[in-house]
Amino acid sequence: MPAKVVLHLPQRFRDRLDRRRGPLLYEEILSVITRFGGEVVLAPQLKRADYKMVSAEDLHIVENGRIQRPAVLNAATAYLDGFFHVDPRGIQAESSIGMRLYKPKRIDPGVAADYFDLLRARFVTPRLSRYRQARDHAQLPEGCIAVFLQGPAPQRLMQAACGYDEMLIGVCAGAGGRPVVAKPHPLDPESGQAAISAARAAGYEVIATEANIHDVLEACALTVSVNSAASIEGLLHEKPGVLFGWSDFHHFFPTASRPGEFAALAERVLAAPPDAAKALYWYFSQCLDAKSPDFAPRLLAIFAKAGFDAVRLGLNPPPGQ
Structure with a gap:
């Protein structure tokens, strides 16, 4: 049978x-x-x-x-x-x-560029993401650090290097004068707001936003998350990122094992960002x-x-x- x-x-x-x-x-x-x-x-x-x-x-x-x-x-x-x-x-x-293993030198840059353009037409032009996003356009500080706060899954599955409050405070401490924008997860805004409140209580000015993710990504210089889809979406805008946990796209971004590592990792990835077209082509072709x-x-x-x-x-x- x-x-x-x-x-x-x-x-x-x-x-x-x-x-x-x-x-x-x-x-x-x-x-x-x-x-x-x-x-x-x-x-x-x-x-x-x-x-x-x-x-x-x-x-x-x-x-x-x-x-x-x-x-x-x-x-x-x-x-x-x-x-x-x-x-x-x-x-x-x-x-x-x-x-x-990710071997970008083996990827045809022309093929990757064409694929990148198709992905941008599919997601960036219509301002689409997995979860419902604000339709209005928002103005955010250019060159900011965008922190994407997730739901409980990374903590529950032991994928996170630290709690969201520790992560956000570590980013603020290592921001080097850049504004820090934090976006709570659309399906769990409460835990995101709790992390923002903790950072503010520690003396840091955090800009909370519910803006469309593409507005956030367009404005920022760098993304930060444990292992969020938002970091992958950042590559659609050619923005590098720092991760604070276990991911299957660690090939493209440095991963912090504790909050105090953020400043050095951010400086490193901003100086040598990944090739976004090759990264996206390699990942999604699998x-x-x-x-x-x-x-x-x-x-x-x-x-x-x-x-x-x-x-x-x-x-x-x-x-x-």
């Missing part, structure tokens, strides 16, 4: 798929597999206690998974809307990309782009590498034949 593709999703995702209304990645997986005669099963999200009970007879795809087991792939948005991780190691900060014409063959190549090729999945005719 052919293996099935089992999608382990939250109930709200399954409800949307039943109506063929997304989410985009799983809608595309469902379309690709069923188009060639395979079977897709919608299943509840896996709990940690269920990991060892997963059958290796079928291919399991787990939304926001952190499971490293045979026959399991972990899936989530890869920072920019429409790009996805489908990865045996993990998602976002824990994806396999973090373990790979993700799945649901809007790309090569989505289906790339998805099936990932499945085959996990041990589930077209024959094992009962796809007829196998794609490409």
Whole structure:
């Protein structure tokens, strides 16, 4: 009997798929597999206690998974809307990309520049980001340091080098006279405001903003986050960054292990910023782009590498034949 593709999703995702209304990645997986005669099963999200009970007879795809087991792939948005991780190691900060070598000299600068222009047209020109952004244009201090405060996940997953209040105070202390702008996460403004209040209580002038992320990135000289998508988006504006935690795009930015390291790292990356076009081309060429014409063959190549090729999945005719 052919293996099935089992999608382990939250109930709200399954409800949307039943109506063929997304989410985009799983809608595309469902379309690709069923188009060639395979079977897709919608299943509840896996709990940690269920990991060892997963059958290796079928291919399991787990939304926001952190499971490293045979026959399991972990899936989530890869920072920019429409790009996805489908990865045996993990998602976002824990994806396999973090373990790979980045060799910018091997990347064709013309190819990277063309890709960069396409990404800017897709995200910067329409001022789009993963989360809803202010529509009005905002004026922010030119050359500021932009600190992007995240939700609880980096702390909970032990990906952060320190707390957000310590990070923000460390940035203010090492800002070298540059204004510091802090943007709380749209889904967790309370913790961001708490960090801003702590920095102000320590005597630092922090400019809090809810401006559209592209206005912030256009104005700033440098981004700071634990491991936020905002730092990747900063590359769309050719802005370097400093990280304060574990990420899978550490190849492009220095990472601080404690707040006191910020000043030296900021000076270093401002003096020698990464090639934004090459960085973005290298990173996102290793993700799945649901809007790309090569989505289906790339998805099936990932499945085959996990041990589930077209024959094992009962796809007829196998794609490409």
